[in-house]
Amino acid sequence: MPPAPPPSAAEPDPFISPDEAKGVSLWRGAWQRLRRNPTAILGALIVLAFIVIAIVAPLLTPYEPGSAEWSGEVTPTDVPGPSDNHVLGLDRFGSDLLTQLLFGARQSLVYGVASTAIGLTIGAFLGVLAGGLGGWVDTFVMRVVDIMLSVPSLLLAVSVAAVLGQNAYAIMIAIGAAQVPIFARLLRGSMLSQGRSDYVLAASALGIRRRRIVMGHVLPNSVGPTIVQATLNLATAIIEVAALSFLGLGESDPANAEWGRMLVAAQDRFENDPQLALLPGAAIAITALGFTLLGEALREALDPRSRR
Amino acid sequence: MLRFVLRRLALLVPVLVGLSILLFIWLRALPGDPARSMLGQRATPEGIARINESYGFDQPLVTQYFSYVKALLTGDFGSSIQDGRPVVETFFEKFPATLELGFSALLLAVVLGVPLGYLAARHQGRTLDTFVVSGSLLGVVTPVFFLAILLKLVFADWLNWLPSSLRQDPRIEATHITNFYVLDGLMTREWDAAFDALVHLILPAVALGTIPLAIIVRITRASVAEVLNEDYVRTAESKGLSRRIVSRRHVLRNALLPVVTTIGLQAGLLFSGAVLTETVFAFNGIGEYLFTAISGRDYPVLQAYILFIALIYALINLLVDMTYGVIDPRVRVS
Numbered sequence: 207m208p209p210a211p212p213p214s215a216a217e218p219d220p221f222i223s224p225d226e227a228k229g230v231s232l233w234r235g236a237w238q239r240l241r242r243n244p245t246a247i248l249g250a251l252i253v254l255a256f257i258v259i260a261i262v263a264p265l266l267t268p269y270e271p272g273s274a275e276w277s278g279e280v281t282p283t284d285v286p287g288p289s290d291n292h293v294l295g296l297d298r299f300g301s302d303l304l305t306q307l308l309f310g311a312r313q314s315l316v317y318g319v320a321s322t323a324i325g326l327t328i329g330a331f332l333g334v335l336a337g338g339l340g341g342w343v344d345t346f347v348m349r350v351v352d353i354m355l356s357v358p359s360l361l362l363a364v365s366v367a368a369v370l371g372q373n374a375y376a377i378m379i380a381i382g383a384a385q386v387p388i389f390a391r392l393l394r395g396s397m398l399s400q401g402r403s404d405y406v407l408a409a410s411a412l413g414i415r416r417r418r419i420v421m422g423h424v425l426p427n428s429v430g431p432t433i434v435q436a437t438l439n440l441a442t443a444i445i446e447v448a449a450l451s452f453l454g455l456g457e458s459d460p461a462n463a464e465w466g467r468m469l470v471a472a473q474d475r476f477e478n479d480p481q482l483a484l485l486p487g488a489a490i491a492i493t494a495l496g497f498t499l500l501g502e503a504l505r506e507a508l509d510p511r512s513r514r
Numbered sequence: 515m516l517r518f519v520l521r522r523l524a525l526l527v528p529v530l531v532g533l534s535i536l537l538f539i540w541l542r543a544l545p546g547d548p549a550r551s552m553l554g555q556r557a558t559p560e561g562i563a564r565i566n567e568s569y570g571f572d573q574p575l576v577t578q579y580f581s582y583v584k585a586l587l588t589g590d591f592g593s594s595i596q597d598g599r600p601v602v603e604t605f606f607e608k609f610p611a612t613l614e615l616g617f618s619a620l621l622l623a624v625v626l627g628v629p630l631g632y633l634a635a636r637h638q639g640r641t642l643d644t645f646v647v648s649g650s651l652l653g654v655v656t657p658v659f660f661l662a663i664l665l666k667l668v669f670a671d672w673l674n675w676l677p678s679s680l681r682q683d684p685r686i687e688a689t690h691i692t693n694f695y696v697l698d699g700l701m702t703r704e705w706d707a708a709f710d711a712l713v714h715l716i717l718p719a720v721a722l723g724t725i726p727l728a729i730i731v732r733i734t735r736a737s738v739a740e741v742l743n744e745d746y747v748r749t750a751e752s753k754g755l756s757r758r759i760v761s762r763r764h765v766l767r768n769a770l771l772p773v774v775t776t777i778g779l780q781a782g783l784l785f786s787g788a789v790l791t792e793t794v795f796a797f798n799g800i801g802e803y804l805f806t807a808i809s810g811r812d813y814p815v816l817q818a819y820i821l822f823i824a825l826i827y828a829l830i831n832l833l834v835d836m837t838y839g840v841i842d843p844r845v846r847v848s
Contacts, residue, residue, distance in 0.1 A: 353533045357820060358827075360786030364808055365540070445657045449790060452659045453805065469660060476667050483667070487660035494655035 232430070236507040246503030252496025260315040263308040271309035271463040274299045284478060297468065297482055298475050299460070307489055309463040314493060317377060317447040317457075318440050324382025325443075326436055329389025336390065337397025338420050348394065351387045359384035363446060367455045377456055381446045385439050392435055396428040430508040437501035441494040448490050465490050515839065522832050526825075533824050534817070538579050541813050548595045548811040569595070582817070592814035596807065601818045604803065609822075610693035611681060612799035615791065616784045618715050619723035624777055627727045631734025631773075632766075638739060646731060653728025658787040662721035662794035669717060679796035682711045714797075722791045726780035733776045737769040744768070770841050778834030782827045 240246045259266070269275075276296055279286050287295040294303040336347040354362065363380040370376030400406055401424065409419050448466025450456040457464040465486040472482035549557070549565035566572045570581060585592065591601040634646040670678030682688060682695050688707035690698050696715065699708025741747060742765060750760045789801035800819060807815040 349529065349532060352529055353536060353824075357533075357824060358783070358785040358789075360789055361804070361820065361823075364805065369540075441655065445655075448657055449659060449786075452790065453793065466659075469663065473663060476663075477671055480667060483660075483663055487657070487664070490660060491652075491656045494657075495651065498651070498655055 232508065236430075236504070239507040240503060243503050243507070245499050246507070249496050249499025249501075249503055252492060253500050256311055256493050256496060257315060259308055260311040263312050266308050267302065267305040269302040269305040270461075271305050272299075272301055272459075272461040274301055274460075276301075287479075287481075294481070294485065298471055298479075301463075303482070303485065306463040306468060307465075307485055310465040310468065310486060310489060311493070313457060313462055313464045314444045314447060314490075317374075317381065318443040320378040321381035321443045321447070322385060322436055322439050324378060325385025325439065326389050326432070328382070329386040330393045330432065332386065333390040333393025333395075334397060334420065334425070337394035337401070338416070338424075344394075347390070351390045354383075354387045360446070360449060363450060364453065364455060367450060372455060372458050374457070377447065377450060380450065380455075381443050384446065385443070388435065388439065389432070392431060393428060396431060397424055400424045400427055431505075434501055434505040434508065437497055437504060441497035441501070444493055444497070445490060515836070519832065519836065522835070526828050526832075529828065530821065530825060534583075534821055535579065537817055537820055538582070539575070541811070541816055542575065548813060591818045594807070594815045595812045596810045596815070601814050604815070605800075605818065605822070607693055608798065608800045608803050611695075611797060612785075612788050612792070612801065614694050614696065615715065615718055615722060615797060615799060616781070616788055618719035619721075619784060619788075620726060620777070620781055622719055622723040623726035623730050623780065627730030628734050628770075628773060631731040632738050632761075632769075634731070634735045635738035635742060643735075647735070650728040650731040653724045654732070656724065658721060658725060659790040659794060661724055662718070662791050665717045665721050666794060676717050677714050678717070681714050681797055682707065683714075686710050718791050718795045718797050721794070722784065722787050725787065726777075726784065729780060730773065730776055734769070734773050737772045738765060741765050741769040767841060771838060774834055774837050774841065778830050778837075781830045785823060 240250075276286070276292075279296060286292070289295065292302050292304070294307070297303045297306055332347050332351065336344040336351075362384050366380035366383050367376050370379060397420070406419055406423060409423055410416070414422075447456060448464070448469065451464050451466030452470050454470070456466055468486040469483055472479070472486070475482050548569070549562040549571070563572070570578055573581075582592075589602075591605075593600050594604065597604075630646050630650075634643045637643045666678050669676045677683070686707050688695070688699060688704055688711075689702045691701060692698055695711035696708050699705065699711055747760060747764050750764050751757075788799065789805065791797065792799045792801035793805075804816070804819055806812075807819070
């Protein structure tokens with residue numbers, strides 16, 4: 207068999223992706239792939255719209271959330287539908303439905319981000335501790351994580367909410383607690399796999415201290431999967447916030463509109479006014495869809511194997 | 515295989531003991547106490563002291579824990595503080611309901627999910643695939659309780675095709691042996707009772723099964739798609755094996771491993787959804803009972819139920835690992 211001719215400059219080398227050939231960094235490459243991915247764009251648009259609505263909610267509606275100002279217009283069988291003053295009509299307590307929905311985005315964003323941040327911080331700490339120190343610390347931490355995983359997440363959240371009482375922090379911690387094992391496992395896994403990688407071996411051969419290796423090399427390389435997981439967890443967190451409300455353990459202040467609570471309140475008004483349940487339900491699903499699409503697109507974009 | 519199973523069962527012991535200790539401390543850290551929630555408005559310091567004494571809540575924690583374990587070893591799980599009934603009794607009444615619901619939901623998810631995912635992978639990029647993929651995405655993001663409400667609204671309230679609540683029509687006189695209503699109906703040959711219980715299961719099972727269904731579809735599709743690209747599949751096809759044999763011997767066998775893992779994982783996760791589904795359909799399972807037990811600080815009920823749920827979860831994981839060996843000879847236990 208004759209030796210293969212050396213690849214000419216014009217012909218791309220089949221073994222090196224165009225990104226690598228140009229020397230594009232992981233993040234820039236990921237960004238380029240994201241921009242070309244329609245589902246990523248859809249996800250990003252939904253997430254962006256959700257965040258913007260959550261922030262500027264007061265500017266989008268002249269009304270206050272939870273003000274039962276028009277409660278006189280609500281009868282036991284009928285909730286007033288769309289009118290000039292109320293684009294989507296009222297809810298069963300006599301508040302403006304659109305206002306409730308817009309402010310609900312705010313609650314979901316705050317709770318979702320805060321609980322994911324709590325889960326991420328504690329989970330990452332435990333994971334790095336276990337993966338970095340190894341030995342009995344690893345065994346102990348991972349057994350605790352196993353135990354946490356063996357209790358259903360909702361039960362964990364409900365019992366945390368029961369301990370801390372019914373306030374905003376309790377809800378955040380309750381939902382964050384359920385995410386701790388996920389992040390702990392993720393970070394431990396990547397600590398272990400990277401601990402065996404060549405660059406870490408090289409760094410430790412150079413006599414760099416363990417802490418610096420972890421902080422300077424291992425952690426930055428775990429950022430990608432962590433961001434992906436956090437994005438996906440935001441979707442779950444938003445659903446779980448609503449689930450807690452649905453069970454009567456969520457946000458209890460009527461001045462703070464919350465999608466899950468809107469759903470519960472709508473339950474006995476179904477027959478005549480299904481929009482009361484359909485709209486908040488759809489809001490939860492669409493928001494979760496946005497974060498899921500974005501998270502999965504990020505995962506694909508950051509995964510070197512998916513580069514073409 | 516036997517040694518592997520025994521080893522795994524042995525490893526389960528420390529996890530369960532650890533969980534029981536954590537649970538014990540955790541539950542007693544809950545603010546509020548059972549005596550107070552039991553007596554409610556009528557609580558007097560003497561009354562509270564008397565209840566605490568009769569349940570042993572005034573003893574040091576370590577003593578309480580050891581007498582609890584001692585009772586457990588003799589099969590005594592204690593009685594509910596709320597309704598005074600033995601934990602074992604309510605357990606055999608309510609757990610079958612939740613298991614029946616969870617099992618039907620999972621069965622639905624697997625029976626529909628694996629073939630759909632396989633078909634989607636076989637028809638990648640075509641209409642069927644697009645349809646299945648977008649449908650499954652929708653399934654993943656729809657909250658269980660919202661779906662449950664929607665199903666109830668459409669199929670029970672509007673169309674009146676299916677019952678909207680309970681496990682069986684109370685007007686039917688049914689004999690209950692195991693409290694798995696469908697099974698009971700079949701065992702006693704009360705066909706109408708079995709059928710009625712089955713009909714009552716449909717909506718809750720669909721609501722609960724949708725998320726696992728969507729996830730199983732996605733994993734199956736991804737996994738089959740990956741295997742279809744492998745060289746050995748191309749080899750098998752090019753040496754003239756029929757498509758059916760290639761799918762069965764080469765594609766499915768290799769693609770099913772991650773699917774089995776997912777099914778096991780979903781089985782474990784089903785519980786949270788079951789609580790919500792039971793709430794919507796007034797399906798008298800453990801969901802609501804546990805829920806009131808938490809607010810009533812019902813230690814005996816919580817301890818026993820949560821431990822049992824964890825045990826089931828661990829057994830499901832073991833079952834998953836054993837299935838690996840059946841599907842893939844390479845992981846046949848070392």
